[in-house]
Amino acid sequence: KQEVTQIPAAxxxxxxxxxxxxxxxxxxxxxxxxxxxxxPGKGLTSLLLIQSSQREQTSGRLNASLDxxxxxSTLYIAASQPGDSATYLCAVKLMIYNQGGKxxxxxxxxLSVKP
Amino acid sequence: EAGVAQSPRYxxxxxxxxxxxxxxxxxxxxxxxxxxxxxxxxxxxxxxxQNNGVVDDSQLPKDxxxxxxxxGVDSTLKIQPAKLEDSxxxxxxxxxxxxxxxxxxxxxxxxxxxx
Numbered sequence: 001k002q003e004v005t006q007i008p009a010a011x012x013x014x015x016x017x018x019x020x021x022x023x024x025x026x027x028x029x030x031x032x033x034x035x036x037x038x039x040p041g042k043g044l045t046s047l048l049l050i051q052s053s054q055r056e057q058t059s060g061r062l063n064a065s066l067d068x069x070x071x072x073s074t075l076y077i078a079a080s081q082p083g084d085s086a087t088y089l090c091a092v093k094l095m096i097y098n099q100g101g102k103x104x105x106x107x108x109x110x111l112s113v114k115p
Numbered sequence: 116e117a118g119v120a121q122s123p124r125y126x127x128x129x130x131x132x133x134x135x136x137x138x139x140x141x142x143x144x145x146x147x148x149x150x151x152x153x154x155x156x157x158x159x160x161x162x163x164x165q166n167n168g169v170v171d172d173s174q175l176p177k178d179x180x181x182x183x184x185x186x187g188v189d190s191t192l193k194i195q196p197a198k199l200e201d202s203x204x205x206x207x208x209x210x211x212x213x214x215x216x217x218x219x220x221x222x223x224x225x226x227x228x229x230x
């Protein structure tokens with residue numbers, strides 16, 4: 001059974017700091033991994049999608065890496081800003097025979113960036 | 116492109132009442148998902164549709180939850196009767212296909228409070 005774990009559960013940093021969020025998964029047979037952002041009371045916004053054949057993806061100040069063999073992904077946020085405060089969720093996509101894709105989520109890391 | 120639309124945004128009901136949520140996926144997206152997100156946890160898949168057929172409903176509490184996808188487009192999720200533990204955010208997501216390489220787009224969610 002695939003399990004996705006995110007560490008830490010919560011993180012508070014001063015503005016301008018670079019930070020890393022961690023995601024680990026137990027079964028390396030994934031098709032892709034997606035990082036999402038969730039603001040309080042809102043839905044999920046996709047940040048980065050890394051296919052299983054890729055090692056990393058970048059978008060602006062965000063960089064996500066994927067190491068399938070070790071079952072790990074990291075989300076790096078450079079020069080953090082108060083507007084980055086949100087919950088960050090990682091999810092791995094499994095392919096289930098006759099069922100297509102299935103997204104399994106971690107529990108999220110709640111990030112607070114202090115001015 | 117327009118995103119995934121969900122309504123209502125908020126709903127407060129008493130236990131044992133019934134409630135329905137609506138989702139309109141991105142045009143052309145064949146795969147539609149309903150997720151339940153309890154406060155402090157990652158989203159959990161309730162049901163997955165491929166066009167208008169159910170692909171996976173293994174985690175749907177079928178004694179009280181039901182869902183349908185009319186003509187392979189819009190979908191409704193119903194709870195009858197509701198319990199206190201159903202209080203959560205219900206998220207709808209769609210994907211072009213269920214295949215390996217496609218990411219998910221989420222709606223803003225419906226926050227349900229059962230009192």
